[in-house]
Amino acid sequence: MSSVSLQQLSKHYRLGSVDVPALSGIDLDIRPERFTVLSGPSGSGKTTLLNLIGCIDRPDSGTLTVAGVNVLALKDDALADFRARHIGFIFQNFNLIPVLTAFENIEYPLQLTGVAAAERKRRVNELLAAVGLADRAKNLPGQLSGGQRQRVAIARALATNPALVMADEPTANLDSHTGAAILELMRNLQRERRMSFVFSSHDPNVLAMADDAVFIRDGRITATEQRTPEPAA
Amino acid sequence: MNAFSLALRNLLRNRRRSLTTLLAMLIGVSAILLFGGYSRNIDLGLETGFVRGSGHLQLQHRDYFLYGTGNPAAYGIADYARIIDVLERDPVLAPMLTVVTPRLSLGGIAGNFTAGVSRTVFGEGVDVAGQNALQQWNDYGFPVAAQTSPLTGSAPDAAVIGTGVARVLQLCEALQVKNCPAAQATAHDAALGAAAPDDIAALSAQEAGQAGTQSPTRIELLAANAHGAPNVAGLTVIKAEAMGVKELDDMAVTLHLRQAQQLVYGQDAPKVTAIVLQLRHSSQMPAAKARLAELLAGPQAGAKTPALGGTPLEVHDFATLNPQYGQITGMFAAILGFIAILIGGIVLFTVSNTMSMAVVERTVEIGTLRALGLRRGGIRRLFVCEGLLLGALGAALGVLVALGLAWVINHSGLTWLPPGNVDPVPLTVRVWGEPAMILKTAIGLMLVAALSAWWPARRAARLAIVDALRHV
Numbered sequence: 001m002s003s004v005s006l007q008q009l010s011k012h013y014r015l016g017s018v019d020v021p022a023l024s025g026i027d028l029d030i031r032p033e034r035f036t037v038l039s040g041p042s043g044s045g046k047t048t049l050l051n052l053i054g055c056i057d058r059p060d061s062g063t064l065t066v067a068g069v070n071v072l073a074l075k076d077d078a079l080a081d082f083r084a085r086h087i088g089f090i091f092q093n094f095n096l097i098p099v100l101t102a103f104e105n106i107e108y109p110l111q112l113t114g115v116a117a118a119e120r121k122r123r124v125n126e127l128l129a130a131v132g133l134a135d136r137a138k139n140l141p142g143q144l145s146g147g148q149r150q151r152v153a154i155a156r157a158l159a160t161n162p163a164l165v166m167a168d169e170p171t172a173n174l175d176s177h178t179g180a181a182i183l184e185l186m187r188n189l190q191r192e193r194r195m196s197f198v199f200s201s202h203d204p205n206v207l208a209m210a211d212d213a214v215f216i217r218d219g220r221i222t223a224t225e226q227r228t229p230e231p232a233a
Numbered sequence: 234m235n236a237f238s239l240a241l242r243n244l245l246r247n248r249r250r251s252l253t254t255l256l257a258m259l260i261g262v263s264a265i266l267l268f269g270g271y272s273r274n275i276d277l278g279l280e281t282g283f284v285r286g287s288g289h290l291q292l293q294h295r296d297y298f299l300y301g302t303g304n305p306a307a308y309g310i311a312d313y314a315r316i317i318d319v320l321e322r323d324p325v326l327a328p329m330l331t332v333v334t335p336r337l338s339l340g341g342i343a344g345n346f347t348a349g350v351s352r353t354v355f356g357e358g359v360d361v362a363g364q365n366a367l368q369q370w371n372d373y374g375f376p377v378a379a380q381t382s383p384l385t386g387s388a389p390d391a392a393v394i395g396t397g398v399a400r401v402l403q404l405c406e407a408l409q410v411k412n413c414p415a416a417q418a419t420a421h422d423a424a425l426g427a428a429a430p431d432d433i434a435a436l437s438a439q440e441a442g443q444a445g446t447q448s449p450t451r452i453e454l455l456a457a458n459a460h461g462a463p464n465v466a467g468l469t470v471i472k473a474e475a476m477g478v479k480e481l482d483d484m485a486v487t488l489h490l491r492q493a494q495q496l497v498y499g500q501d502a503p504k505v506t507a508i509v510l511q512l513r514h515s516s517q518m519p520a521a522k523a524r525l526a527e528l529l530a531g532p533q534a535g536a537k538t539p540a541l542g543g544t545p546l547e548v549h550d551f552a553t554l555n556p557q558y559g560q561i562t563g564m565f566a567a568i569l570g571f572i573a574i575l576i577g578g579i580v581l582f583t584v585s586n587t588m589s590m591a592v593v594e595r596t597v598e599i600g601t602l603r604a605l606g607l608r609r610g611g612i613r614r615l616f617v618c619e620g621l622l623l624g625a626l627g628a629a630l631g632v633l634v635a636l637g638l639a640w641v642i643n644h645s646g647l648t649w650l651p652p653g654n655v656d657p658v659p660l661t662v663r664v665w666g667e668p669a670m671i672l673k674t675a676i677g678l679m680l681v682a683a684l685s686a687w688w689p690a691r692r693a694a695r696l697a698i699v700d701a702l703r704h705v
């Protein structure tokens with residue numbers, strides 16, 4: 001049973017009258033509870049694929065199943081609710097809401113899914129501790145360093161215990177030292193919480209710690225590697 | 234984190250832009266409220282003037298209003314004393330009434346025959362006590378003292394005339410009227426008709442019963458009596474009064490009701506042309522009208538109070554009797570409406586501009602929230618809430634500023650001359666004490682603000698998530 005399954009997925013962009021093929025005929029299964037990395041040169045289609053898997057974009061053709069749900073059949077509102085419950089996002093630029101404190105940023109997805117206030121507080125504090133920012137709860141994003149912001153963003157992505165966490169080059173805007181620490185944190189959290197992480201990255205360090213690797217070039221998968229065995233059932 | 238505290242934080246994010254938008258709304262709201270308060274003051278001032286002058290309601294002979302003004306003989310109310318008695322005793326009407334007073338209007342010719350001049354005039358016979366009681370009405374608390382009729386305590390043959398009448402009748406000097414240039418032409422005319430025609434003098438002397446004691450301000454008022462024959466009354470003018478309106482100034486002669494009745498009805502039973510009713514509050518007019526209609530319809534089965542069934546009377550309110558009331562209030566309402574629409578338009582564009590800028594600035598944030606699972610409706614709500622909050626803040630500040638400015642204006646001692654007035658009255662704007670106007674303006678502004686936020690909010694909600702996230 002895979003966490004994400006794609007068949008013959010294609011996506012074109014239209015620039016004026018020209019069709020730019022970004023992904024063509026992608027077949028892919030992403031194993032659950034793994035750290036999967038999409039790797040490929042710039043412009044190969046990593047972000048496009050990640051957006052489709054993350055249900056924030058729609059393909060032109062093909063089928064897409066996420067956590068057992070045929071997400072392409074969902075209407076916009078249902079898809080938004082689906083994302084809120086099942087998918088977490090970590091962005092390259094952190095994308096924290098600037099008027100919300102670290103605590104409130106992490107709390108936001110919990111509010112969206114209707115978690116009661118007391119439970120929200122418990123979970124946010126737990127996550128703040130897990131990412132090492134227990135003393136920064138009341139800080140606004142503007143008062144945090146890049147690495148700290150990305151920790152808050154990671155905590156936000158994990159808040160609803162999603163089946164799938166998507167991250168598009170999450171360390172690209174961090175120095176190598178901080179980036180390494182963030183990677184380590186994500187790797188540990190992924191293992192501890194038994195979630196599926198899907199990354200895109202140029203970074204060889206990221207590739208090195210992946211369970212699975214998917215290599216893309218010109219919108220097609222050129223190779224896949226499974227470096228760890230299926231977890232025991 | 235509820236929608237409004239989030240909206241407030243977002244508004245505080247770009248303080249300068251939010252402040253300029255607020256300022257625009259503040260100016261708009263206070264402008265509407267101040268002008269609204271000014272025009273309200275004018276409406277109520279006019280109403281007070283008319284209610285003091287001619288009451289809220291008048292009972293007149295049916296058709297008198299349309300056909301009878303020149304013919305008091307044919308359209309008089311004969312048993313007016315009984316009718317007044319019925320009205321004053323009526324258990325429904327009595328608690329509402331402040332004054333019930335009769336009045337007799339007549340057309341005639343006033344002549345100063347010692348100077349050989351005359352002119353057509355409009356005479357009004359009034360009950361002085363009733364007239365003074367009418368003047369006490371001040372339901373809207375205007376800082377203007379009630380005027381006492383100059384006829385108060387005067388002789389039965391006393392009269393007050395308009396300054397225009399005084400001018401034509403060459404009584405300016407005797408009555409000490411200012412700004413009253415003597416006409417060039419009258420010298421010739423005087424030579425032609427030096428004295429009153431004998432018959433008129435005789436008639437007058439016979440009526441007055443005391444020929445010879447000629448006061449320098451004596452005039453003769455000539456009118457048709459109830460039988461169509463000419464009759465004359467000798468009057469002693471005690472004062473010339475400016476009326477504020479030239480037509481009235483040139484026509485008005487006010488005399489004691491008794492005197493006017495004698496002139497028109499002679500030895501016959503006296504009548505009046507109108508019974509003036511003044512109520513405690515203008516808001517009681519519909520109730521009073523309804524009760525009058527009931528009384529005029531006839532006695533009800535088993536009713537104890539005598540009704541006025543069979544009397545050919547009809548009721549007119551002050552707005553019908555004074556068409557200029559509706560005209561002036563209508564004009565101010567139109568100007569206020571125009572100003573409100575203009576300001577509404579400005580607010581619409583200001584807020585929608587502000588919100589559009591906010592949407593563009595926060596495009597990535599919109600994409601992020603959508604990715605996290607916020608629905609399109611949630612994005613829309615976010616920005617509409619911001620618009621609404623801006624509107625609410627603008628309205629609140631605008632109301633406060635308007636109240637402050639109104640207070641300053643009301644205490645500045647400014648005066649103005651209302652149409653038809655002779656003396657300037659204090660210029661006041663009614664903002665405090667007009668909760669309906671304040672509420673309407675505030676809700677209107679919030680609606681406009683929410684509406685103008687709606688389009689940018691809709692645009693924000695329709696953004697494609699991936700495009701929004703890629704926005705730089």
Ligand SMILES: Nc1ncnc2c1ncn2[C@@H]1O[C@H](COP(=O)(O)OP(=O)(O)OP(=O)(O)O)[C@@H](O)[C@H]1O
Binds near residue numbers: 020
């Ligand atoms: N919104 C768009 N409009 C038009 N073309 C697009 C758009 N987004 C991506 N593309 C094109 O689709 C292809 C794949 O782009 P994508 O962003 O997925 O690449 P990537 O692998 O993420 O690159 P990078 O490593 O630089 O982030 C590229 O050729 C790109 O030019």
Ligand SMILES: [Mg+2]
Binds near residue numbers: 046047048168
């Ligand atoms: Mg990319």
